[in-house]
Amino acid sequence: MTSVFSKKDFIATKWFTLEKIIQLITGVFIVPQIFNTLGTIDLGKLKFVESVLGMFTPLFFLGLSAICIREIVYNPKKSSLILATAFYLRLISWLVLFIAILIYFSIAKNSPLTSLYLIIACSYFFKLTDIFEYYLLAKKWTKYIFISKIISLAIIVSLQYYGVKKQLDVYYFAKLIILDFIIQGCIYSFILKHKKQFLFKQWTFSWPLAKSLLKMSFPLILSNSLIMFYITIDELFLKYFYDDYANGIFATVQFLVIGLSWNIGFSIINALYPSLAESFQQNKKLYIKKMKQLFKIMFALGIAIAGFYTFFGNLVLDTFFTASFAKAKTALIIFCWAPLFVFLGMIYEKHLINTGNLQKNVYRFFIGCIVNVILCYLLIPILHVNGAAIAVLTSHFITNIAYIFIDKQSRKQLVSIF
Numbered sequence: 274m275t276s277v278f279s280k281k282d283f284i285a286t287k288w289f290t291l292e293k294i295i296q297l298i299t300g301v302f303i304v305p306q307i308f309n310t311l312g313t314i315d316l317g318k319l320k321f322v323e324s325v326l327g328m329f330t331p332l333f334f335l336g337l338s339a340i341c342i343r344e345i346v347y348n349p350k351k352s353s354l355i356l357a358t359a360f361y362l363r364l365i366s367w368l369v370l371f372i373a374i375l376i377y378f379s380i381a382k383n384s385p386l387t388s389l390y391l392i393i394a395c396s397y398f399f400k401l402t403d404i405f406e407y408y409l410l411a412k413k414w415t416k417y418i419f420i421s422k423i424i425s426l427a428i429i430v431s432l433q434y435y436g437v438k439k440q441l442d443v444y445y446f447a448k449l450i451i452l453d454f455i456i457q458g459c460i461y462s463f464i465l466k467h468k469k470q471f472l473f474k475q476w477t478f479s480w481p482l483a484k485s486l487l488k489m490s491f492p493l494i495l496s497n498s499l500i501m502f503y504i505t506i507d508e509l510f511l512k513y514f515y516d517d518y519a520n521g522i523f524a525t526v527q528f529l530v531i532g533l534s535w536n537i538g539f540s541i542i543n544a545l546y547p548s549l550a551e552s553f554q555q556n557k558k559l560y561i562k563k564m565k566q567l568f569k570i571m572f573a574l575g576i577a578i579a580g581f582y583t584f585f586g587n588l589v590l591d592t593f594f595t596a597s598f599a600k601a602k603t604a605l606i607i608f609c610w611a612p613l614f615v616f617l618g619m620i621y622e623k624h625l626i627n628t629g630n631l632q633k634n635v636y637r638f639f640i641g642c643i644v645n646v647i648l649c650y651l652l653i654p655i656l657h658v659n660g661a662a663i664a665v666l667t668s669h670f671i672t673n674i675a676y677i678f679i680d681k682q683s684r685k686q687l688v689s690i691f
Contacts, residue, residue, distance in 0.1 A: 277559065277562045277563050277566050326390065326393050326394060326397075327501050327505060328498070328501045328502055328505050329370055329501075330397075330497070330501055331493075331494045331495075331497035331498040331500075331501060332366055332370060332494070332498075333363065333366060333367055333370065333397045333400075334363065334497070335359075335362055335363055335366055335487065335490055335494060336490035336491070336492075336493030336494040336496075336497055337359045337362065337363065337404075337407075337486060337490050338406075338407060339493070339546065339622075339623070339626050340486060340489050340490045340493065340626070341355055341356070341359050341404070341407040341411075341486070342407050342410050342411045342546060342547060342550070343550050343626060343627070344486070345407065345408060345411035345412075346411050346547050346550045346551060346554075347550070347554065349411075351482075352408055352411070353476065354477065354479055354482060355407075355482065355486075356404055356405070356407060356408055356476075357476035357477055357478060357479075358478055358479050358482045358483050358486060359404050359407065359486065360401060360404050360476070361478045361483075362483055362486065362487070363401055363404065364401060367397055367398050367401065370394075370397075371394055371395075371397075371398070374390065374391070374394050375391075378390065378391070388444060389443070389444070389447055392444065392447045392448060392450075392451065393447060393450065395451055396450045396451045396454055399451055399454035399455050399458060400454045400458075401458075402454070402457065402458030402459075402461055402462065403454075403457070403458075403461075405458075405461035405462070405465060406418055406461070408465070409461075410543065410544070410546070410547060411547050413544075413547055413548075415544055417461075417464050420460070420464075421456075421457050421460040421461055421464070422457060424456065424460060425453050425456040425457045425460070428452075428456060429449055429452065429453050429456075432449055432452070433446065433449060436449075489631075492631030492632050492634055492635050493626075493631055493634065495634075495635045496622075496631070496634035496635045496637075496638045499635070499638035499639055499641070499642045500638055502642055506642075506645055506646055506649055507523065507645070507649055507653070507661040507664060507665055510649040510650070510653045510661065511523060511653060511658065511661055514653055514654050519657065519658055521598075522598065522600050522601045522604070522658045523601075523604065523658050523661055523662075525590075525594065525598050525601045525605075526601050526604045526605050526608050526658070526662065527608075529582065529586075529589065529605060529609075530578070530582065530605070530608050530609050530611060530612065534578040534581075534582075534612060535578075535611075535612050535615065537574065538571055538574050538575070538578075538612060538615075538616040538619070539619065541570070541571070541574075542567070542571065542616070542619045542620060542623065545563075545567060546623050548563065549563055549564070549567075549623055549627065550627060553627040553628075560627075561689070564620065564624065567620055568617065568620060571616035571617060571619075571620060572613070572616070572617065574612075574616065575610075575612045575613030575614070575615075575616050575617070576613060578609060578612045578613070579609050579610045579612070579613055581609075582605055582606065582609035583606055583609060586602065586605040586606055586609065587602050590602055590605065600657075600658060601658065603659050603662075604658045604659050604661070604662040605662075607659060607662040607663055607666055608662040608665065608666055610666060611665065611666050611669045614666075614669040614670050614672075614673040614674050615669055615673055617673055617674065618637075618669070618672060618673025618674070621673065621677060621683070622634055624686075630682075633676075633680060633683070636676070636680075637672050637673075637676035637680075638672055640671060640672065640676060641668040641669070641671050641672030641676075642668070644664075644667060644668045644671050645664050645665060645667075645668035648660075648663065648664035648667055648668070649661065649664045652664055
């Protein structure tokens with residue numbers, strides 16, 4: 274990696290990846306205990322609520338992450354203005370959505386899940402402070418992101434362990450999601466204030482910049498909305514055809530593949546994106562070399578994840594989970610190949626951001642969404658959770674691999690890289 278990426282790039286990736294590995298290690302020991310404590314039914318309820326509200330995350334986040342990082346890299350003197358504008362845009366978006374949620378539950382009939390919906394919705398307010406990560410990533414100061422997340426992780430894991438020992442209910446664990454974001458936000462604010470990067474009292478909102486950011490991020494909002502829909506649609510179908518137990522089983526598969534291993538690849542790509550953006554602007558030949566090496570790294574990681582769960586997935590479930598989760602075994606072997614496709618698609622998305630072709634993101638996710646809906650309708654009634662795993666895996670392949678070969682320009686660019 275160091276042959277084309279600088280030492281600073283490598284250090285940034287090291288901190289980001291180390292954080293995910295520590296999360297993986299702690300997650301292996303504490304999360305299965307939480308799942309066993311809640312049981313498949315309560316777990317299914319929590320994950321269903323998270324998934325439903327997750328469909329609105331593109332509107333909560335407004336697709337500003339990669340756009341702001343790129344703009345800070347290109348225009349470092351405008352960093353404060355970019356972050357302040359992004360913060361207020363996301364705050365306005367959260368207020369509108371939260372008021373809409375309150376109005377809905379004041380009109381709709383009482384639901385046993387209402388409190389969970391409101392708790393998770395509130396967590397998005399405290400996640401507003403993750404805009405500070407945009408700046409830290411753009412500056413390649415991932416060490417501070419590592420410090421923040423590890424401190425928060427230590428506190429939250431301790432409280433989760435307490436909840437497991439006391440056999441506390443699902444609402445306790447949902448509230449810890451809010452606390453996690455509060456801790457991280459406070460640490461980010463302290464670090465940036467200590468380094469005197471910003472004068473928060475002088476933060477100003479720029480309407481012209483806001484319109485520009487939203488215009489650039491709009492394709493990402495659309496594509497992310499499609500992503501969240503076609504990820505969530507499986508759980509909606511499982512809920513419709515079966516029950517919360519089925520969602521609890523599928524949530525276990527998603528935790529093992531996405532929550533643990535997927536995030537490692539995600540962190541590597543995000544940590545290296547500022548370097549890709551710099552090279553795209555300054556040295557196209559170096560940019561192609563970096564893209565080629567990153568493709569190889571993520572391909573190897575995807576194969577490693579798939580191979581691990583293919584051979585040891587059953588052992589993981591038998592060792593860390595109760596017998597009630599046994600039905601996740603086949604679905605895990607199927608779904609574990611998804612990271613291989615998604616990692617390559619993540620790199621492709623960064624390339625689309627750099628080249629200003631984000632409309633293709635919308636096209637590919639629209640196709641993947643349609644495929645997933647059709648396959649869910651056909652497979653879930655017959656194959657249960659395994660059908661959901663097949664549907665999601667197939668849609669990931671079409672979205673992240675097949676589309677690149679279908680699109681003529683993307684196919685030519687891929688050939689030129691390799």
